[in-house]
Amino acid sequence: MPRRDTISGLLWSAPWLIGFVAFLLVPLSMSVYYSFTDYPLLKPPVWVGLDNYTGLLSDTRFWLVVRNTAIYSIIAIPVCTLAALAVAAMLATPGLRGRAFWTAAVFLPTLVPMMATAMVWLWLYNARYGLINNLLGVVRITGPNWLEDVAWAIPAIVLTSVWGIGQMIVVYVAAINEVPGQLYEAAMLDGMGPVRRFIHVTLPMISPAILFNVITLTIGSMQVFVMPYVLFRNERGQRAAGDFYNLMLYDNAFVYQKFGVASAMAWMQLLIVLALTGVMLLASKRLVHYRGS
Amino acid sequence: MATTGLGFALFGPRGERDTLASKGRLVLDYWEKWTGHEGAAMQRVVDAFNASQDRLYVRYLVTSAIHQKAMISILGGSPPDIVGLYAFNVPSYAESNAVLPLDELAARAGLRIDQYAMGMRPVMQHGGRWVATINTGGALALYWNRALFREQAEALKARGIDPERAPRTIAELDLASEVLSRTTDGSALGKGPLARAGFLHMEPGWWSWIWGYHFGGTLYDAASDRAGAGGPEVVRAFEWLQSYPQRLGIDHVEKFRSGFGPYGTPQSAFLTGEVAMVVQGPWMANLIQAFKPDLDYGVAPFPVDTPLYDPDNPMTCIDTDVLMIPRGAKNPEASMEFIAFTQRQENVEALATAHCKGSPMVEVSEQFLSKHPNRGVRLHTALASSKRAYVAPATPVWTEYKDIFDTTMQDLWKLAEPAATRLPVVQARAQKLLDDAAELRRRRGEA
Numbered sequence: 001m002p003r004r005d006t007i008s009g010l011l012w013s014a015p016w017l018i019g020f021v022a023f024l025l026v027p028l029s030m031s032v033y034y035s036f037t038d039y040p041l042l043k044p045p046v047w048v049g050l051d052n053y054t055g056l057l058s059d060t061r062f063w064l065v066v067r068n069t070a071i072y073s074i075i076a077i078p079v080c081t082l083a084a085l086a087v088a089a090m091l092a093t094p095g096l097r098g099r100a101f102w103t104a105a106v107f108l109p110t111l112v113p114m115m116a117t118a119m120v121w122l123w124l125y126n127a128r129y130g131l132i133n134n135l136l137g138v139v140r141i142t143g144p145n146w147l148e149d150v151a152w153a154i155p156a157i158v159l160t161s162v163w164g165i166g167q168m169i170v171v172y173v174a175a176i177n178e179v180p181g182q183l184y185e186a187a188m189l190d191g192m193g194p195v196r197r198f199i200h201v202t203l204p205m206i207s208p209a210i211l212f213n214v215i216t217l218t219i220g221s222m223q224v225f226v227m228p229y230v231l232f233r234n235e236r237g238q239r240a241a242g243d244f245y246n247l248m249l250y251d252n253a254f255v256y257q258k259f260g261v262a263s264a265m266a267w268m269q270l271l272i273v274l275a276l277t278g279v280m281l282l283a284s285k286r287l288v289h290y291r292g293s
Numbered sequence: 294m295a296t297t298g299l300g301f302a303l304f305g306p307r308g309e310r311d312t313l314a315s316k317g318r319l320v321l322d323y324w325e326k327w328t329g330h331e332g333a334a335m336q337r338v339v340d341a342f343n344a345s346q347d348r349l350y351v352r353y354l355v356t357s358a359i360h361q362k363a364m365i366s367i368l369g370g371s372p373p374d375i376v377g378l379y380a381f382n383v384p385s386y387a388e389s390n391a392v393l394p395l396d397e398l399a400a401r402a403g404l405r406i407d408q409y410a411m412g413m414r415p416v417m418q419h420g421g422r423w424v425a426t427i428n429t430g431g432a433l434a435l436y437w438n439r440a441l442f443r444e445q446a447e448a449l450k451a452r453g454i455d456p457e458r459a460p461r462t463i464a465e466l467d468l469a470s471e472v473l474s475r476t477t478d479g480s481a482l483g484k485g486p487l488a489r490a491g492f493l494h495m496e497p498g499w500w501s502w503i504w505g506y507h508f509g510g511t512l513y514d515a516a517s518d519r520a521g522a523g524g525p526e527v528v529r530a531f532e533w534l535q536s537y538p539q540r541l542g543i544d545h546v547e548k549f550r551s552g553f554g555p556y557g558t559p560q561s562a563f564l565t566g567e568v569a570m571v572v573q574g575p576w577m578a579n580l581i582q583a584f585k586p587d588l589d590y591g592v593a594p595f596p597v598d599t600p601l602y603d604p605d606n607p608m609t610c611i612d613t614d615v616l617m618i619p620r621g622a623k624n625p626e627a628s629m630e631f632i633a634f635t636q637r638q639e640n641v642e643a644l645a646t647a648h649c650k651g652s653p654m655v656e657v658s659e660q661f662l663s664k665h666p667n668r669g670v671r672l673h674t675a676l677a678s679s680k681r682a683y684v685a686p687a688t689p690v691w692t693e694y695k696d697i698f699d700t701t702m703q704d705l706w707k708l709a710e711p712a713a714t715r716l717p718v719v720q721a722r723a724q725k726l727l728d729d730a731a732e733l734r735r736r737r738g739e740a
Contacts, residue, residue, distance in 0.1 A: 038733050038736070038737075042368060042389050042390045042620065043389070043390065043737065046733070046736055046737055048733075048736070055729070060718075060722065126551055126552070127547070127548050127551035127552070128549075128551050128552030145547045145548055148547045148550075148551065148707070149547070235498070235499050235556075236498040236499065236702075236703065237695075237696060237698075237699020237700055238696065238700055239700070239703055240700045240703070251693075254364070254365060255361060255692060255693075255696075256385075257364065257385070257389055
């Protein structure tokens with residue numbers, strides 16, 4: 001490539017390169033360094049070696065938030081995926097009346113700001129006056145104390161996450177619509193019913209979309225923040241059953257001014273997410289079907 | 294990304310420092326937490342300052358979650374000129390150098406620490422330096438519903454409780470609470486849904502850490518830098534706390550509590566009569582005045598364990614609002630001039646009257662006391678000078694220590710674990726925080 005073209009190319013890509021270095025590479029590198037320091041920002045960082053990491057491993061709150069986040073993710077990922085697939089399958093049903101309306105209806109909740117949604121859930125979950133318990137009362141079921149009962153904290157958060165599956169549904173509907181019609185015809189000729197067609201034709205054909213959604217959902221679940229912040233934190237403090245990884249990370253950074261500890265937590269989280277993503281990508285070699293591969 | 298950043302830097306929004314009202318004056322930004330009625334009262338003080346001279350112009354800016362946002366603005370090098378925070382923020386802000394020491398600034402502005410009530414002074418200082426002034430003073434007390442006491446007068450008398458005065462000891466509080474509590478179906482307490490509770494530690498539940506003090510305990514010994522969360526008095530206090538959900542039935546209590554409206558609304562439990570006694574600051578009277586002016590209430594020192602009862606030296610937690618000058622404020626002298634204006638007796642008393650609070654100063658005018666809308670103002674003012682007034686532990690790790698306590702109180706309230714086993718664990722965690730902080734100070738050469 002002529003030198004002039006190289007310079008021209010670098011100049012054209014310079015804005016992105018500068019942005020990448022200034023706003024991503026340098027902050028990332030600095031946060032690695034800070035994770036090995038005590039850094040309250042208004043004082044210079046002081047090297048503490050692995051203390052931030054070992055301190056976290058011996059911190060009971062750290063293990064509590066890891067446990068809560070893991071349980072939430074283990075429940076939320078399959079629940080949201082199955083719910084999104086089920087709704088997408090219904091929306092993709094040939095001849096469905098009002099398809100555009102229903103698609104818009106399931107997508108709409110994702111457009112509402114998370115904080116506003118959380119405030120609505122706060123009232124929906126109210127044990128005495130909340131809509132959910134009142135509806136349960138109609139069928140003579142005594143609803144739980146969603147936000148105070150330790151056993152119901154994570155199910156309550158999982159339920160709110162189902163509220164936001166609209167984006168996944170849109171991706172699944174698009175993927176289902178791309179499945180060649182002749183595959184369904186062949187399956188029907190082989191005597192498959194709708195359920196078996198969905199399992200043996202639709203799911204393999206949309207498996208790349210499922211992989212994409214599961215990976216993004218995993219990352220999102222590991223970083224859950226707004227809902228537990230609104231539902232489980234008030235003037236009385238943080239309820240342990242609703243304490244999550246990113247809440248502790250936020251507290252360390254912006255409440256306790258322990259930026260070193262917060263950086264260590266961020267890097268540990270990144271490594272966990274990378275490991276999980278790696279496992280999923282490895283598994284996808286056997287489970288995900290790419291058309292033409 | 295870089296282009297966007299550059300464009301934002303060059304053409305992005307700018308702070309409006311020079312308005313018509315402030316023309317030619319130095320503009321000072323004052324961040325405060327108060328909105329509504331309380332905010333309007335502070336705005337009047339600000340307006341009075343702006344009208345009193347023609348060199349400075351203070352802008353009152355309401356900021357939510359102020360203790361976090363103020364710190365972020367200080368860390369980012371763009372702080373306000375004056376910030377109004379909570380008393381419990383003082384140690385952590387002072388320890389992290391986030392605020393300026395006021396010793397010399399205050400002296401030049403004519404302020405002296407001995408002008409403030411005895412109980413207020415520990416809040417204002419950290420590490421031997423003056424770092425905060427008191428914006429409005431708050432001493433916690435027991436707010437009790439006189440009407441409900443009268444309604445149950447015979448039953449209270451039968452248990453040896455005088456219905457015309459508030460409980461003085463924990464034992465009296467327990468008896469009164471039991472008499473005043475009711476179930477919706479008339480069944481025995483703990484057997485049915487609650488319709489009314491005499492007293493609940495979790496309403497409002499803002500001070501998870503105070504109970505041990507009323508049994509003679511302490512959470513922190515500054516001299517030895519030791520945590521005291523597992524001390525026998527604190528354990529006994531939390532066993533007492535646990536006796537309430539045990540007696541009333543934790544499921545019934547939690548369902549009952551979930552229906553309380555938030556503080557600041559007419560549906561809050563004390564105003565609706567769902568809870569007959571609450572531990573609260575003087576601001577409670579503001580709420581009563583706004584939403585239930587006909588409520589017949591009384592204000593008394595929060596009870597103590599029987600052997601600790603001393604009518605001359607009531608026990609109270611001092612929980613105040615403070616004014617501080619953030620590090621990086623561009624004109625500290627000007628900021629101090631405004632603060633000094635707010636600390637003049639007439640301004641302190643005007644603001645305290647509007648907030649229904651007591652005065653944080655030693656000198657209090659009779660007019661302030663006699664025309665005050667809070668019927669407990671004399672008590673609140675006296676509490677501020679009590680020898681047994683206590684403040685949040687003055688350690689930089691208090692925020693984290695308190696967070697541990699908040700979570701602990703909720704768990705203990707739900708009877709997740711006995712206090713005797715949980716609190717020693719809390720003590721160990723708190724001590725580790727203190728030891729780690731001490732070690733870091735040593736490494737920084739600050740010890």
